[in-house]
Amino acid sequence: MDENLKKIIPLALNYRKDIVMNIFYNIFYAFFSTLMMVSMIPTLNVIFGLNEKITEKPVFKGMGDLKTFLEDYLNYKVTQLTAENGFEVSILFVISIIIITALLKNLTNYLALYHVTRLKNGVLRDIRERLYKVIINLPISYYSEKRKGDIMSRMLGDVNEVKNSFFQVLELVVREPLTIIFSIIAMFMISAKLSLFVFLFIPISGYIISIVGKNLRAKSKSAQEQNGIQISILDETLGGLKVVKGFNAEKIFIDKFNSSLGKLFRLSNSIGNKNNLATPLSEFLGILTIGVLLWYGGQLVIIDQSLKPTTFIAFIALAYTILTPAKAISKASYQVKSGLAAAERVFDVLEVENTITDKENAQSKTSFDSSITIENINFKYEEENILKNFSLEVPKGKTVALVGQSGSGKSTIANLLTRFYDVQDGSVKIDGTNIKDLTIESLRGLMGLVTQDSILFNDTIKNNILLGKQNASDDEIMAALKIANAYEFVMDLPNGIETNIGDSGGKLSGGQKQRLSIARAVLKNPPIMILDEATSALDTESEKFVQVALENMMEDRTSIVIAHRLSTIQKADKIVVMHKGEIVEQGTHDELLALNGTYSKLVMMQSFE
Known part of the structure; x- marks a missing residue:
């Protein structure tokens, strides 16, 4: 047979x-x-x-x-x-x-x-x-x-x-x-x-x-x-x-x-x-x-x-x-x-083997108490190493920004923290527990994610935002929209939050889509926030409003911000400068400027004062 x-x-x-x-x-x-x-x-x-x-x-x-x-x-x-x-x-x-x-x-x-x-x-x-x-x-x-x-x-x-x-x-x-x-x-x-x-x-x-x-x-x-x-x-x-x-x-x-x-x-x-x-x-x-x-x-x-x-x-x-x-x-x-x-x-x-699954007897973690620790990570997608002996600690309540040229491995860190990919060498720990020992659902439940690309679905604004918290009330949705500076344009739409936004949000501008993505993460209200180029699609005016909103949201919250626009991360507690998968500099905005090194050159290239 x-x-x-x-x-x-x-x-x-x-x-x-x-x-x-x-x-x-x-x-x-x-x-x-x-x-x-x-x-x-x-x-x-x-x-x-x-x-x-x-x-x-x-x-x-x-x-x-x-x-x-x-x-x-x-x-x-x-x-x-x-x-x-x-x-x-x-x-x-x-x-x-x-x-x-x-x-x-x-x-x-x-x-x-x-x-x-x-x-x-x-x-x-x-x-x-x-x-x-x-x-x-x-x-x-x-x-x-x-x-x-x-x-x-x-x-x-x-x-x-x-x-x-x-x-x-x-x-x-x-x-x-x-x-x-x-x-x-x-x-x-x-x-x-x-x-x-x-x-x-x-x-x-x-x-x-x-x-x-x-x-x-x-x-x-x-x-x-x-x-x-x-x-x-x-x-x-x-x-x-x-x-x-x-x-x-x-x-x-x-x-x-x-x-x-x-x-x-x-x-x-x-x-x-x-x-x-x-x-x-x-x-x-x-x-x-x-x-x-x-x-x-x-x-x-x-x-x-x-x-x-x-x-x-x-x-x-x-x-x-x-x-x-x-x-x-x-x-x-x-x-x-x-x-x-x-x-x-x-x-x-x-019959494809899923390589990223829960371990037997994996723990379910519902709170974040002390720090995220990344220890001696080596990672490659194919042949070339994207990260090389990368180590970083993110204390609770602090904002750490990752900056560097394209291809330096910034977004890879976000992919590893969320277990979209698994580390090949080294470990990622939350409160001292290897994330591989946690259930994937509870790990991702601790994190809010705003991606570089505004990923929205062919549905209403309300249902797109409810992915952050499925039992949220309309009042909570409105509050999240206000924090993300999206409330006014949503209310101007014919059906408000019940407006269908089309395939991939095609009826909205890039900035509007990104603000809805931010509202979705705000509604989830997780202890750890990962922002992967979260403001990259915003115009200058919207960026200023959203940046203030993000700073308010990140207050007393642990945040990892992956940024290309350096103007958005100058208030971070620590800025980590990456080059070809390695940390070349780290410190506050002022400390890094004083070094007159890689970060300073990046700032100059963006004509930042």
């Missing part, structure tokens, strides 16, 4: 009632499908006057005599009805058998589909639920190496492919095979000699169909990867549309997208052509078998006269009945191969 199929089975077993009921109804569907064809025999016999006239009610003598008993009993009823009510009633009787059988066949078909639909949609929901949980819990480092579009493709397209393809297996192993088996049993009961002749051709047909489906799984996986690339290009295009247009780069992105489209076009054609070939090929091979059957069976009817014409017609109908499930099996087997490729991509994500 395929490994991915084994992984789907435990998910499907959550809906074992639907599986059992689907199998139950499929068994009856297969039975009534065959019975409907067999019931043609007495109908044809009555129409052509070939039915045996039996006046005495037959007696059942055991299972070995079942076929003869049923035929004799039916002939007895037809003889009785014809004698008492005429030909019209007897023909209506045998036709009603076909109609009732057809009704039962289609009713059981509907009930089987009802339960398989519940099963498919339930497993689809469960996989997406698990996948989203994994996606949201995986460390940020995982996404620095992956295309977002590919992850989206796996969540949306591949999971849907699993739903649509995988549960064809129930038809492959239950419904269609049972229909074939019941038909074969009926055919053998009619004529064993004719049945054996027919089934010489079935293995040959199966072998030819399997050759056509070769390499389908590999091509399906490649097509799904191209879907991921296209979603990723589209996501990047929409996210950076101003840059694309501003640099007249439309043709570059169009060419990149069209290149992926071309690859997908060729793969889809190849996959589609093989899928399209499955039905006509299996039908042609089936008709070929029927043709041979007509040749041989015709001799049994006309020359040997060992088979009634009406029985032979029913036998042909049964043989043709086998074609429909055979076509369904060949088509479903192709779709299952696509499903296997999709499932492989889904489980690749589901």
Whole structure:
């Protein structure tokens, strides 16, 4: 059994009632499908006057005599009805058998589909639920190496492919095979000699169909990867549309997208052509078998006269009945191969090891009492060290600012403090406890974060700010907006805090978005505040207002401020100057100016007085 199929089975077993009921109804569907064809025999016999006239009610003598008993009993009823009510009633009787059988066949078909639909949609929901949980819990480092579009493709397209393809297996192993088996049993009961002749051709047909489906799984996986690339290009295009247009780069992105489209076009054609070939090929091979059957069976009817014409017609109908499930099996087997490729991509994500998790027996910390200590950290994203033997202590209630050129490792400190990344050498401690010994939830609960990029969501202002404190009242939200200097512009909006701000806050200016990010952190009111270029998107006037608000907020609070604009951190208790991952200077603003070193040069470059 395929490994991915084994992984789907435990998910499907959550809906074992639907599986059992689907199998139950499929068994009856297969039975009534065959019975409907067999019931043609007495109908044809009555129409052509070939039915045996039996006046005495037959007696059942055991299972070995079942076929003869049923035929004799039916002939007895037809003889009785014809004698008492005429030909019209007897023909209506045998036709009603076909109609009732057809009704039962289609009713059981509907009930089987009802339960398989519940099963498919339930497993689809469960996989997406698990996948989203994994996606949201995986460390940020995982996404620095992956295309977002590919992850989206796996969540949306591949999971849907699993739903649509995988549960064809129930038809492959239950419904269609049972229909074939019941038909074969009926055919053998009619004529064993004719049945054996027919089934010489079935293995040959199966072998030819399997050759056509070769390499389908590999091509399906490649097509799904191209879907991921296209979603990723589209996501990047929409996210950076101003840059694309501003640099007249439309043709570059169009060419990149069209290149992926071309690859997908060729793969889809190849996959589609093989899928399209499955039905006509299996039908042609089936008709070929029927043709041979007509040749041989015709001799049994006309020359040997060992088979009634009406029985032979029913036998042909049964043989043709086998074609429909055979076509369904060949088509479903192709779709299952696509499903296997999709499932492989889904489980690749589901089984990614999350390297940043809670230790067993991790502590839950609810207060911050003394200091943050960073000891001898070495850290690298790929090959080059970003931080080298970095050590720093941040006492409670103090503001420490990290400054330096881009790439000096400032934002990396924020990523390590929040455990977005884990330190490779050295340690980060809060009140003397290694942050790896704390639960991630309680660690991040101690911290408020305002990032360099204003990350907002397509929702109302209120719901964006409530991420800071989900049970906050409107009055608390208003107070946070005032501290962040966002109250006035929010109140000027048509619906106030209930205004939807669009995708990524696209309806707001950069400064407005940043102030809402600050309001969100203010509302959380954590003991430790991390400001990663928190005022970088503000205009000069807004920056002054927000800077005062931030200073008020940081009073008696432990703050780590990562700053590019040095004007925003001159009141910090300690300024740490970084260069290529190392501390080159530290002290107050005045002390560092007096040194006339790196900090002084940075100040001069920004024309700060």
